[in-house]
Amino acid sequence: MVSEITPELVRHLGVLARIQLSDDEVERLTGQLDVIVDNIAKVSEVATPDVVATSHPIPLENVFRADVPGDMLTVAEVLQNAPDAASDRFRVTAILGEEQ
Incomplete structure (x- = not known):
């Protein structure tokens, strides 16, 4: 297989990623x-349309x-145990002003 990755390509990728790379x-x-x-x-060579794609090698099921x-x-x-209650509800201090 012919190498697709060259040092020049790696340097170019480093520039694009703004990463300074030593030799x-x-x-x-x-x-x-x-x-x-x-x-x-290699994986692409064996991947065929009749093989179902998997996200996990072992079938999973909900265990909850x-x-x-x-x-x-x-x-x-x-x-x-509520500190204050009224009309079957918790009673709390108002946090919004009258304009709300």
């Missing part, structure tokens, strides 16, 4: 990026319990 980094990244591109090409309502508290139980 050693350019050399190392050229090899690493070339391996990545080759591996992607069913969302079933349980016993509910009465209004009296809810308000029993």
